[in-house]
Amino acid sequence: MGDDGRARCGGGKSSHVGCQEAVRQLYVYLDGELTEERRLQIAVHLDECGPCADAAGFEAELRAVVSSRCKDRVPDSLIARVAAAIAAEAELSDPTRPSGAP
């Protein structure tokens, strides 16, 4: 069953990639791991197709936020504190537990 009915926003020029294809390649596209030719095809599609361009823009923005947060959001001091708290709690919660427990 070939349901290509949804892949038809924007122009509908048959030489270009469809929406399904564009969206499927979006992550690879944003990672910059596509071939130049492929990237161009996706870029052309995004240029013509509003919904896909929106999706790509959102995804790119999300990635930028996530990667910048992940990089410098969690200071070492916080990690150390959390680790210490976890260790302390583990010790407090069951100090008399025999080491050979099930």
Ligand SMILES: [Zn+2]
């Ligand atoms: Zn599209």
